[in-house]
Amino acid sequence: MTQFVKGRGAKSGLPPGTLVHIGETTGRPVTIHVMDYDGEGCRETELQSVSQCIPYRDKESVTWINVDSVQQADIIQQMGECFGLHPLVMEDILNTSQRPKLEVYGDYLFIVMKMLHHNDRSEVRVEQISFILGPSHVLSFQEGIAGDVFDPLRQRLRAGKGRIRSAGADYLLYSLIDAVVDNYFVVLEHLGEEIEALEDEVVSRPTPHTVRRIHGMKRRMIFLRRVVWPLREVLAALQRGESELVQDATQVYLRDVYDHTIQAMDSIDTYRDMISGILDVYLSSLSNRMNEIMKFLTIIGTIFIPLTFIVGLYGMNFKYIPGLQSPWAFYGVVVFMAAIAGGMLVYFKRKRWL
Amino acid sequence: MTQFVKGRGAKSGLPPGTLVHIGETTGRPVTIHVMDYDGEGCRETELQSVSQCIPYRDKESVTWINVDSVQQADIIQQMGECFGLHPLVMEDILNTSQRPKLEVYGDYLFIVMKMLHHNDRSEVRVEQISFILGPSHVLSFQEGIAGDVFDPLRQRLRAGKGRIRSAGADYLLYSLIDAVVDNYFVVLEHLGEEIEALEDEVVSRPTPHTVRRIHGMKRRMIFLRRVVWPLREVLAALQRGESELVQDATQVYLRDVYDHTIQAMDSIDTYRDMISGILDVYLSSLSNRMNEIMKFLTIIGTIFIPLTFIVGLYGMNFKYIPGLQSPWAFYGVVVFMAAIAGGMLVYFKRKRWL
Amino acid sequence: MTQFVKGRGAKSGLPPGTLVHIGETTGRPVTIHVMDYDGEGCRETELQSVSQCIPYRDKESVTWINVDSVQQADIIQQMGECFGLHPLVMEDILNTSQRPKLEVYGDYLFIVMKMLHHNDRSEVRVEQISFILGPSHVLSFQEGIAGDVFDPLRQRLRAGKGRIRSAGADYLLYSLIDAVVDNYFVVLEHLGEEIEALEDEVVSRPTPHTVRRIHGMKRRMIFLRRVVWPLREVLAALQRGESELVQDATQVYLRDVYDHTIQAMDSIDTYRDMISGILDVYLSSLSNRMNEIMKFLTIIGTIFIPLTFIVGLYGMNFKYIPGLQSPWAFYGVVVFMAAIAGGMLVYFKRKRWL
């Protein structure tokens, strides 16, 4: 969770616009993947160097350039120079501790958002993804610490199904954002299942570790909230149509993906409420269980205490104790003590203490 | 509760506007019920195929087409094509995990809201209902997992009582919304009774399960809040009269149903406060009860502990213990111990520990 | 508390504008009391039938028609027809589960607010009161489940003291609202005394019922908040002077009563904070008391446990135990045990456990 600021302090003292990669480093090579399409067809290439981007800059067909892994500052620098990006934009692309935001520059939009991954060990990983929307191109920069969620979109582009091939770069941007947001629901579904499992665990077999698991889940929700909440503003700003780069026909689609983020927020809030409830039930059942045990033990002790007193009474060494000599006294005392114990049991039972 | 996102993740990767039913499937056949009326009369039909809708599209009389159960994507698709609906609208009708919303399209309004059912086992079921308001028709799409609440309205249409037969499609929409909101109060009344029962249970015969029942009720309130809260905005937007489809005369009625949703919100908030109070009283009475038991048992133990010491004292095997030989010593010791026990009881009584 | 929705569900399915009384029924006969005044004099009448209202409708003198108990739908209906009220207004007058609100109709204002009564058994009763402000008349409709707070105002009208007889209908409306709001402070003062009594009780003689009394008080505050809070908006809207029915000279008076509602809100919030504090002190002192008792008892037990061990030691039946034969051994052991007990007491004292 402290990843928010980890490494962030290292930039302190550097001039603004200094390009330094902040974030996890995987050492994976950088790939630049280009999809260039229009109504007629779709051309796919893997670029070897950034300079190959230049022809795509002013082409009329729509171009999507996807840079996987932003860990090499020089490549981002070259991309930025090629497409005329502001130094601060390049800095933000490299600094993966950004929060989701939209920035409007003269002839392009800059969008930062977060992509979620839910891996096999049911951890939620977060990866920053930045978009640049130009007049006829979309650049996407992935942090590259896990796979991406754009394969179905690539398939649609290749197949030319649906509206996408005939629409502009703004619709491509929408499709990319939609793919990221749709994936939030996949992650939320996984988390929902884990929460239900946690709920079962709390009721049937709580352990001392349960409280930490509950808090871990709570923290993940806080984290997701921080990822999704600012996205709402980003999409609302996009949808208000202040930029000429976004056409009117795309507004209704952006409203749709805006609705989805609201739904995701709703789910996260519901999950948080559920987790709070689970914690309350857990703490209450824990203290209930403990109380039951202590009560049971104390009742056993309380039943034997008077009996122990009675046997002590006849263990005194006085010469004259009534009944000491009687052959039946021992049995009498035992029966008497059984009666006391029975009476106490009945009393406790009636008071519903047992 | 996790139903919010259940199945929602399955859509991830599909192009926007893909028609997939998301929600519970009952397998009930789809029925298309038409009521067409004007000042003179009301004609009722059960349509066999969607194409039969076409004549109603541009008729001057008001037409209400009710589609029960939106579980077949193709029927929604045909309806949408017939009435010129946007693909995203059709997608939202099919996806029953929407939150209440109003969307204004050029010549029609799209409204999503939730219908509540309180069944015999005192569960609250939620069903999505979508409305399309056109110039002279209202389409309603029910999720169809329980009955609907429109029968009294149908009776009024048939009987021609009140303002409804002479008013336009916007008044019909209002009447449908009003029927749904009115039903919220029926559900809230049932829940109110359950809360009062819960309150009695907490005071008179709390069990370890009570805490879970309280949390279940709390969760239902959170859930209802999410259903009702966005509806407020929907109705406020409708009432602001931005669309020409809603006439001025209908505004005052919409303000009335808006007031009702505020009242429902108020009731829900009051219930939540009551439930919090019940939980506090429950926890406090539980710990109180436990404390009383432990105190009682500890006091019994504490009274016998010195007595047991005294009998032990005279059980020592020393040759010379004063009084061992005396014939009255035993009785003396017993009286002495009774005095100690009595003194302790009086002391505890005075300190109000008993 | 569930009175908010009680009976409200019964209206479900009825057409809007259906006149049904919702609320408590007392069976008291309906009285229609008229005070008609101008600069010269004040005429008071008790009307026998609604039709007698008609002459007052367009009179130039100011008329106050007070309907006590709105439990008969037909009388409200006739009043409404006589003064040209909207069906929804009549419906709202009859439905006593409204929240405070202001509605502006063309030539009249409709105001709903709540009147509080604090009866001898220190319960707070709520009664709905609705006002209609016309050009020269004010209609007031009381729920009629307790008395009203207008007697001082009636006296002033009769006596002709102050500004009231020379001012218009809007000033009369202000005076009525002011009387209702002033009475809130009477009720709040009573509750303040009860809260202080509760505070004393918590400190000096808490009982297991105290927690429920505290929660009862908390709930009453939540309830009062819901009564007063929306009134603030009503008065703010009135004071903004959007309607021509309210003259400029009356604005400053409305601002004054607006200030009073803010003060009432402040008091309610202060009371809520006090009650929370009382609850905390109660729970803390309860657990403190319990801990003190348990500590005391456990200390007694702990002092005797080693002593009981020692007497047991000399109660063993070994043939050779040092000292058994000595005539002073018994006294020696007793002194030794007294020393142990004393030492433990000193130790516990020093550690401040006693």
Added chain:
Amino acid sequence: MTQFVKGRGAKSGLPPGTLVHIGETTGRPVTIHVMDYDGEGCRETELQSVSQCIPYRDKESVTWINVDSVQQADIIQQMGECFGLHPLVMEDILNTSQRPKLEVYGDYLFIVMKMLHHNDRSEVRVEQISFILGPSHVLSFQEGIAGDVFDPLRQRLRAGKGRIRSAGADYLLYSLIDAVVDNYFVVLEHLGEEIEALEDEVVSRPTPHTVRRIHGMKRRMIFLRRVVWPLREVLAALQRGESELVQDATQVYLRDVYDHTIQAMDSIDTYRDMISGILDVYLSSLSNRMNEIMKFLTIIGTIFIPLTFIVGLYGMNFKYIPGLQSPWAFYGVVVFMAAIAGGMLVYFKRKRWL
């Protein structure tokens, strides 16, 4: 704390504008103190009757008339008539349960605020102070239950130091408000010291009364918040310069005192957070301490329980118990028991229970 509404209910039923003093009565005589100054000099008088005010009404020099103790309704009435105040203003001056507010009347401003006093017994007393700002005069009305904070200001007026003698009535008003707000910091400093003392007490020597002292401090903070919070709005409104009575040159000074109220609010909020923290630490250390005691006692008990069993074992009256006849058996058993006790101590030590 209930002083908010105390006595307030007594006004219920009286016509608006009725002059009744609401608040604490001290019986001190009313003094009317006048300071009249311009660039040249400062004249100071103690007025014998209200009618002597009249000459100051339209004078060109700036006049400050300070009425100490507003407990006599007739004097306020005469002042009001002399300076043409609205009846509701006079009513508010007398009613000392007002919250801070600014009211703009045609040719004067009416301001209500609270003056704080921190007396020797470290109680915080609140006194209402009302200001009227006219074109060339400021009237100030003190509740008069403690001294005031204006002596340094009077000195400055007499000495003619600084800007004050050459500035207008609005600057005088600012100086008065500034004196009151500056004094808040004196009170807050005292409270800060008490909070730090409380913090020490909680850590070093908590007593059962501590919780009530903490809650008392918390309540004082809630109270201060209510005093300072509305003042913010008052000063913001003054500073917006809507009234011609406040000159542009004074705006920057009002912004300064506005900043001070924000600082005071910040301090109050910080104090509240500190008090919450203190309460948490207190409760946690209390339960910690109690747990330590109980644990220690229980461990002592647990060590002796098996030993007592063993001595009981050899106290049985069986004829044949191995070792009873052996001369070393007693010592053997004692050593064995010491070994058990030692073993248990080591075990508990290792488990960090001791």
Added chain:
Amino acid sequence: MTQFVKGRGAKSGLPPGTLVHIGETTGRPVTIHVMDYDGEGCRETELQSVSQCIPYRDKESVTWINVDSVQQADIIQQMGECFGLHPLVMEDILNTSQRPKLEVYGDYLFIVMKMLHHNDRSEVRVEQISFILGPSHVLSFQEGIAGDVFDPLRQRLRAGKGRIRSAGADYLLYSLIDAVVDNYFVVLEHLGEEIEALEDEVVSRPTPHTVRRIHGMKRRMIFLRRVVWPLREVLAALQRGESELVQDATQVYLRDVYDHTIQAMDSIDTYRDMISGILDVYLSSLSNRMNEIMKFLTIIGTIFIPLTFIVGLYGMNFKYIPGLQSPWAFYGVVVFMAAIAGGMLVYFKRKRWL
């Protein structure tokens, strides 16, 4: 924490604009350091007296005058007179208990913010820093209780690297603010590490002091929030470009540093949530541990209580107790008791109490 108001009360009663240093006094001599630069070069001087500032006032090159330690009122006074600052601005520079704010005066801007230092003993120290932005100069006033964070900036100015030497005074101001905000992340990173250490401590080796350490950390977060939160508004106001002193080209840089403060706020909020979670886990694990100990001890006691009763039974002095004479009876009883103890252990094990 009470440093907010410490010493602040001392100003009560002084006229506004009185120059009094409020804050910690170190006795360090005041240094006035000047950096004057343009595209060509950078000249650095240490001034001996304030009067030497005058030539820099209207120079065309950009001048940065840094006053380290504002503890001498007369120097600030002379600076203020030299640059024509308002008396209230001088007062605010000296009063180091300001909250971050921006004030717009005719030809200069006044900004107050806080500089953080994280020293070796992992304390967070706060130092006030004030900026004056004139047409071609920036004055900075440091509280001077620790070092500053401007050395990298000074290096850049000397080296002439980046945009800074060619940009105006507004860019210099931005660079200074950016340096301060960047340093927040260094401090936050340190705190993040401490929070993680605290988390480990809670899980592995909690001590009674842990709760105070957690609360100390919580308080630091509240404190940081108060430092960072108002800065957001300051930067938002600067960025809105209302003053002509800030050029358009600098806006995008200010937006960047605004984003950084939002990120810092996010981190602080995340830390607060983490600390709350740590506290919950701590309290829960503490009570869990205590419960485990008490349960273990009580179980030991409960096992021995019936055994002690049995040995007491055979210790009674009745003449006829069955088995007393039998040579195997002792062994029989011991075996019987072992069976009871074993049975109880099995029972407790099965119930999962052990």
